Amino acid sequence: MDKKDIKTPRFSTFLLRRITPRKDTDVLNNLFEENFNEILEKEGIKSARRWYRIQVIKNGPEFISHSIQRRVSMFRNYFRISIRNMMRNKGFALMNVAGLSVGIACVILILMYIINEISYDRFHSNLDRIYRISTVMRPPGDMTYRKIATTDWPVGIILRDEYPEVEDLTMISTWANFSIKHSSRYFYEKMFYADENFFKVFTFPLIQGDPETALLEPNTLVITEEIEQKYFGDESGLGKTLLLNDSLLFTVTGITENVPFNSHIQFDVVISFATFRNFVPKFGGRDIWGNLNIYNYVLLRNGADREDFRSKINGFVDHWGGDIYNRWGYDIKLVPDELRDIYLYDKKGSSLGPGGNIDYIWFLSAVALFILIIACINFINLTTARSSERAREVGIRKVVGSERRSIIRQFLFESVLMGLIAMLAAFLFSMLSIDHFENLTNREYVFSDLISVKIIIIVLPSVILTGLAAGIYPALVMSGFTPLQVLKGAYRSFGRGTKLREVLVVFQFVVSISLILSTFIVYDQFRFMLTQDKGFDDEQIAVIGVYETPYASRTKYYQTFKQRLLSHHGISKVTAAGAVPGKGGWNGQFARAEGQPDNAGLSVEYIAVDHDYSETFGLEIVAGRDFSELHGSDRDEALLINETAAEALGWGTSQNAIGKRIESPSGYPRGVVVGVIKDYNHHDLKHQIKTIVFDINPAAMRYYAVRIGNEDVSNAMDHVRKTWSEIYPGYELKYFFLDEEYTTQYKDEEKLLNIFGTFASLAVAISCLGLLGLISYLARQKTKEIGIRKVLGGTAAGITKLLTGEFFRLIIIANCIALPLTYISMEQWLDNFAYRMNMDISLFLLTVLISLVIALATISFQTVKAATANPVNSLRYE
Amino acid sequence: MKLLTRQEELVLLTVFYLKEDVTLKEVRKQLIEQTGKDWSISSVYVPLDRLDEAGYLKSYIGEPSPMKGGKAKKYYEITDSGVGILEEIRTLTNTMYKKIEGFSFEG
Numbered sequence: 001m002d003k004k005d006i007k008t009p010r011f012s013t014f015l016l017r018r019i020t021p022r023k024d025t026d027v028l029n030n031l032f033e034e035n036f037n038e039i040l041e042k043e044g045i046k047s048a049r050r051w052y053r054i055q056v057i058k059n060g061p062e063f064i065s066h067s068i069q070r071r072v073s074m075f076r077n078y079f080r081i082s083i084r085n086m087m088r089n090k091g092f093a094l095m096n097v098a099g100l101s102v103g104i105a106c107v108i109l110i111l112m113y114i115i116n117e118i119s120y121d122r123f124h125s126n127l128d129r130i131y132r133i134s135t136v137m138r139p140p141g142d143m144t145y146r147k148i149a150t151t152d153w154p155v156g157i158i159l160r161d162e163y164p165e166v167e168d169l170t171m172i173s174t175w176a177n178f179s180i181k182h183s184s185r186y187f188y189e190k191m192f193y194a195d196e197n198f199f200k201v202f203t204f205p206l207i208q209g210d211p212e213t214a215l216l217e218p219n220t221l222v223i224t225e226e227i228e229q230k231y232f233g234d235e236s237g238l239g240k241t242l243l244l245n246d247s248l249l250f251t252v253t254g255i256t257e258n259v260p261f262n263s264h265i266q267f268d269v270v271i272s273f274a275t276f277r278n279f280v281p282k283f284g285g286r287d288i289w290g291n292l293n294i295y296n297y298v299l300l301r302n303g304a305d306r307e308d309f310r311s312k313i314n315g316f317v318d319h320w321g322g323d324i325y326n327r328w329g330y331d332i333k334l335v336p337d338e339l340r341d342i343y344l345y346d347k348k349g350s351s352l353g354p355g356g357n358i359d360y361i362w363f364l365s366a367v368a369l370f371i372l373i374i375a376c377i378n379f380i381n382l383t384t385a386r387s388s389e390r391a392r393e394v395g396i397r398k399v400v401g402s403e404r405r406s407i408i409r410q411f412l413f414e415s416v417l418m419g420l421i422a423m424l425a426a427f428l429f430s431m432l433s434i435d436h437f438e439n440l441t442n443r444e445y446v447f448s449d450l451i452s453v454k455i456i457i458i459v460l461p462s463v464i465l466t467g468l469a470a471g472i473y474p475a476l477v478m479s480g481f482t483p484l485q486v487l488k489g490a491y492r493s494f495g496r497g498t499k500l501r502e503v504l505v506v507f508q509f510v511v512s513i514s515l516i517l518s519t520f521i522v523y524d525q526f527r528f529m530l531t532q533d534k535g536f537d538d539e540q541i542a543v544i545g546v547y548e549t550p551y552a553s554r555t556k557y558y559q560t561f562k563q564r565l566l567s568h569h570g571i572s573k574v575t576a577a578g579a580v581p582g583k584g585g586w587n588g589q590f591a592r593a594e595g596q597p598d599n600a601g602l603s604v605e606y607i608a609v610d611h612d613y614s615e616t617f618g619l620e621i622v623a624g625r626d627f628s629e630l631h632g633s634d635r636d637e638a639l640l641i642n643e644t645a646a647e648a649l650g651w652g653t654s655q656n657a658i659g660k661r662i663e664s665p666s667g668y669p670r671g672v673v674v675g676v677i678k679d680y681n682h683h684d685l686k687h688q689i690k691t692i693v694f695d696i697n698p699a700a701m702r703y704y705a706v707r708i709g710n711e712d713v714s715n716a717m718d719h720v721r722k723t724w725s726e727i728y729p730g731y732e733l734k735y736f737f738l739d740e741e742y743t744t745q746y747k748d749e750e751k752l753l754n755i756f757g758t759f760a761s762l763a764v765a766i767s768c769l770g771l772l773g774l775i776s777y778l779a780r781q782k783t784k785e786i787g788i789r790k791v792l793g794g795t796a797a798g799i800t801k802l803l804t805g806e807f808f809r810l811i812i813i814a815n816c817i818a819l820p821l822t823y824i825s826m827e828q829w830l831d832n833f834a835y836r837m838n839m840d841i842s843l844f845l846l847t848v849l850i851s852l853v854i855a856l857a858t859i860s861f862q863t864v865k866a867a868t869a870n871p872v873n874s875l876r877y878e
Numbered sequence: 879m880k881l882l883t884r885q886e887e888l889v890l891l892t893v894f895y896l897k898e899d900v901t902l903k904e905v906r907k908q909l910i911e912q913t914g915k916d917w918s919i920s921s922v923y924v925p926l927d928r929l930d931e932a933g934y935l936k937s938y939i940g941e942p943s944p945m946k947g948g949k950a951k952k953y954y955e956i957t958d959s960g961v962g963i964l965e966e967i968r969t970l971t972n973t974m975y976k977k978i979e980g981f982s983f984e985g
Contacts, residue, residue, distance in 0.1 A: 021927065027939075027952045031903055031919055059920035066924045070931075 008036050012053050019056070019063045021070070078413040085414065089386070092773065096382050097422045099769045100466075102762055103375025104426035108459060109437045110368040112430075112449050117356045120262045120343035124203045126299055129167075131306075131336035133159070133296040133313070139588065139603040140329030141648075146588075148292050149350040151334065153283040156296040158320050163312070165304035170197040172295040172352065175280075176271050178244040179548060179731070182231055186246070186730045188548050189227060190266055192352075195273035199254075201299045202265065208238045209254025218274040222254035227268045245550055250275075264343040264353040289321040290665065295352055298336065310336055328590055328665070329599035367759050370511050372466075374763055377504040378770035379470040383415060384477070384501065385777040391481055398483040407479040415471030419463045426459075427451065440754050473500075502810055505774065508767040509814030509851065510821070515760035517822045517847045521839060522753045525830060528685075528837040529746055535680025536581055537618030540708045541738040542717065543580050547702040549728050555698050557727050564723045565706060570716035573616040573707035578608030578700040581617060581682050582742040586700075589668055591693060593649045594661035602648055604691045606668050607682075608700035614640070614677060616707050623654035624675030627696055631674075635696050639671040643679045645691040662693065669693040684745035685835035705738070768858040771807065775859040779803060779866035787871035799867035804859055811855045815848050882929075882963065888913075889925040890934060890964060894956045899940070901951055902926060926954060934960035 007013075013029075020028040032055060040048035086093035124130060133155060135148045156171040173193040179186035198204075199211035199222075206214065207225065214222050221242070228237040237252045244250055250271070259266055277284055283291075300309060316334040317325060325332045337346075344356045394407055430437075430450060438444055546554050562574045579585040585607035592601030611627045611634075613619075622643065627634050639662055641649070646657040654676035664670050679689050708716045717735075724733045779786075786799050823839065830836040882890065892908050893900050906922045929935040940951045 021923075024923070024927070024952060026950060027902070028919065028923060030951075034903070035919075055919070058918045062918070062920035062924050066920075066927065 008033060008052050009049050012056050015056050015060075019060050021063065021067050075413070078410055079417070081410060082414040082417050085390075086418075091776075092382060092386060093418070095769050095773050096379055096418055097425060099378040099766045100375045100419060100422035101425035101429055102766055103372040104423055104459065104463060105429035105433070106368045106371045106759070106762065107462075108426055108430045108450070108455060109433070110364050111455050111458060112445060112452075113364065113437075113441050113443065114361055115452070115454055116262070116443060116445070116449065117344065117361060120356065121264055121339050123260060123263070124339065126201065126203070127339055129300045129302070129304075130201060130339040131298045131300065131309075132339065132342055133298060134335050134337050135292055135317075135332060136335055137325070137330055137332040139590075140599060141602045145331075147335075147347065147350075149337075149346065149352065150292045150295055152290070152292060152317065152321060153288050153294055154286040154320065155316065155334065156294060157284075157286060158316075159296065159298065159313075163309075165301050165309055166298050167301040167304075168197045168200050168299040170201045170297050171195050171273060172198070172265075172297070173273070173276055173293065174295075174352070175276070175293070177547065178248070179246065179550070180231070180269075181243040181246055181730075184730060186548075186732075189268035191221075191269035191271060192267060193271045193273045193276040197299075198270060199256075201297050204256045204259065207255045207257060208236065211254070214254035215270065215272040216274065217251075217253070217272060218278050219248065219250050220253040220272045220275070221250045222256055222270045223252055224256050224258045224268055226258050228252075228255050247550075264346075264351065264355070266353045286320070289317070289324050297339075306336070327598050328601055364755070367755070371759060371762055371766070374508045374511055374766050374770075376466055376470055377508050378766060378773070379415070379418070379466070380473060381501050381504055381770055382773040382777075383470060383474045385774055389780075391478060394478050394481055395483045398481075404479045408475045411475035411478065412468055412471045415474075416464055416467030419467030419470070423459065423463045436758070440751065440758065442751070501774065505767075505770065505807075505810050506814045506817070508763075508770060509811055509855075510818045512760070512763040512767045513814055513818035513847060513851050514822045515756060515763050516850060517819065517843065518826055519753065519756040519760045520843045520847065521822075521826045521830070522749065522756050524840070524843065525833065525837055526746060526749045526753055529749070529833075529835065530743065532681075532685055532835060534581070534685075534742075535619075535678065536682075538581065538739040538742055540710075540713065541616070542706045542708060542713075542720065542735050543738055543741065544704040544706065544720070544724070544733065544735040545702065546576075546704055548734070549731050553728065554701065558698065558701070558704075561704070561723060561727050564727075565720060568716060568719040570709050570712065571706055571719070572709045573612060573705075575612045575616040575705050576610040576698070576701040577613055577703050577705060578606075578697065579682075580703050580705050580738060581680070582684075582738070582745055583703070584683070585692070586668065589664060589666065589693075591649070591662050591664045591669055593651065594663055596650065600650075601664075602691065604645060604648075604669070604693050605682075607692055607694050608697035609640075609694045610696065610698070610701070613694065616705050619680060620678040621675045622678045624658040624673070626675055634674070637671045638674040638696065639669055640675045640677055640694040641673055642677045642689065642692045644689050645693060646673075646676050648691045668697075669695050671695065681835075684742075686745075686833050688834040764854060768854060771855060771858045772862070775803065775807065775862045778806075779862050783866070783869075786866055786869070787873075790871040796864075796867040800860075800863045803863040803866060804856065807855060807859055808852070811851055815851060819844055819847070882967065883925070885921065886925040886929055887964075887967060889922060890929055890956065890960055893926075893929075893935060893954050894961065894964060898955060900954045902954075905954075929960065930954065933957060934963055 016029060016032060017025055032052065036048050036052050039051050121127065132149060133151050135151050136145050137148070138145045156169055159166050160169045171194070176191045176193050177188075178191070179188060181187075194215060196213070196215045198215055199206060206222070209222065214220070223231075223237060223242075231237065231242065232240060237255060240252050241249045242252065253272075256270075282288060283294075300306065313334045313336065317332045342351065343354070344358045344361070346355045397407060398404075427450070431447075434445060434450065558576055562576075565571050565574050585605045587605050588603045589606040590601050591604045591606075592598065609627075611629055614621060614626050621640075627638055627640065631638065641657060641662075643654055646652075646654045649657070649660075649662070651657040651660060657673050657676055660673050662669050662671060662673065677694070681689060682692060683690065706716075706720060720735070721733055724731075782803070786794075786802075789799060789802075823844075826839065830839070888909065889905060892905050892912075896904055896908060902919070902922055905926065906917050906919065909917045909922065926935065926937075930937050934957060935954050936957050937952055937954050940953050
């Protein structure tokens, strides 16, 4: 065998190549091979191979530790140079870090918000198999479908009995609204009825009691730890009793852990569904259709086909319930909603618990992304702008023998380091601004939400990537200089980056200007809605919530309460209602004009009122008359409607509606129209005025409204408080002032306004930082030009113009792009409002003006300084 | 003054002794002969590289020689500061030995 063909052991060769320092791999491996060949000749193949293998173990540790030491000292070196550079240019470094850290802080906060939002309901162990059954329906005359989170009463019963893929099903009813008596006071807790499968479907672990049987018997309930502590102190509550509604004794059969905040099902007390069945037996059968009031949560069997189930229950109601809905002109379907989607995707209204908003998440993410982009642009702009100053450093390093690669690494390391410093500052910023952010999002956060593994896992790599991305451009450009170019001074022009920088500055200002203008428009619409005439009187009206008092005493003592209040000279009117302006009555009640076919009906809002409802709220009767005590039959027979209803029910004019009958299968509303109320905005101005029917119905009162004259309000309220505690002893008086409460309907818009305002100011601040950096760079760049101009007789004003003209042009371009874009998108936003303001040209002019003034203010200091500088100083070193 | 490890000192001395165009292989051979111990390749390379980085040695890749199948070699050469540090070490060692009574060191 030819000796030349004998190779060193393959695996060991591979290892040695990996272990030896890269720069000398070839030299070292040649040496090993030479030695190998020598031994091969002298002692033969076996010992040569053995020797070679041993070399890996013998040399490995030393080579590896040497490489590590080299790397460490390299980074220490990079670090030292980076810090030195930052210190030499503190202002620049500070601007860079500040801008970036604000951007990162926005991202951190919004990430925290999103992580919080998507964590909802994830703790259920059967998460993937749990569905809520919802009803989707289109009322007669409507074009769109509405989704309601509840279903008809028989749905759950039939699903459980007839659908084999349903492993378990739990029904929940929210008709539980009882006080709990405790040491002669009455308390209200979050409670609902749920059947015995509740703890099988959901993962709410019981600390005490048997989850299988806890909710089986009537008059039993399960409470959370917190409630146990509240009512029973340190003793165990299991087996003890609670007095509900001042009349019903319930036995505690289980204690659950407190409900996590991120559950869309929130409760303090769960009452057994058997109790409800005793109270309201009529909803227990399969043939009560037409009431959508029960929540059904289904646990599907393992391996059940979801799509199959979805299509099976689609026509459920028509199949089991007959044609009752069709007869009324409704189109109705059932759909299963995945538990994981309920919190984020449910539209407001009928859901069992709190709901998030997926649009809001997208909106916030977009804003955060834009702010981050603006900050990164700053970073890139400032770094490239300053790079010419560092060109000399690069040139000298190259002359001394630095490789291009190590210069690139130095630059990248520097920008990543800057990013990391900004990240630390960002965590600090977000901690400081967490209060403000809590207000913006209506959430509470704890420290560990902010500094959490999840956030760091996302933020840290993004910051490093950002640093690399921002650093790569200047690194490549500058490392590419030849020493000759640099030292000759050819780098001074450095024109390559200018166009890019201009584009980036324009982009920054497009974002900032759009946000400013959007803020103005949202503010204007918000103010518009607040100041618009709503058609009713909302001042000096206190509204008392009575829905927590026992039903019986509420109806029984109302007249006494009213008379006692009216005896006070400061109180001019008292009325009761199921819903005051700003609050919803019974929505989606079916009604039709007498003599019309069933399917000519429509869905109306039914509001239960007392005789002097319209007088208390200053509503105007345009036809017919108001309710009157003089007409004894009014209590049972009479109805008032609004103008919209007169139109919608097919009577054309208001006059024409008087004396007509309204029919409804449920009986609400049913009666003769005695008067028509002039249209007013019972609900917010986001929506058109609904068709409303008012009916005297003392059984459905939820509020007492008290009109206070021009007297001292606090005096009158003292009287209200005193009277309340005499008539409803032990019950807390809960009241609000109508004008304030009505405004809370706009809290979404207010929130949006705050968000726009906050982020607009941040965007502006960051963009200005960038501008400041660029102008100071430009001024320094043109020091010599300015000096020569001044020597030749240029005025300070002329030079200021020279420096600022450039930026003015950029800001104007940014305005030209931002204004139309914002106009189009805000026009769409405004179209969501039934009552919207028209965008005023002055808002646009104001925005342009503000952007120019801010930009000017930012750059003026630097420009004036440059323009007034003594040319002797600037030209001295030639 | 920067102190060298004993290994570094010996390696530096050997390069000094071998004068010009010194390769790792030669240094190692010399060290094994002088000390009578087996020096692994890494235990010679690491001091060489550290001395190179500290500027006591300078290195260059030589032209691949046609005889050896065209493989590149790395050569080391002592620098002025390398000579300087050896002198310093020697002076230091001498002074310290002289302080010990009854012991004289002939350089």
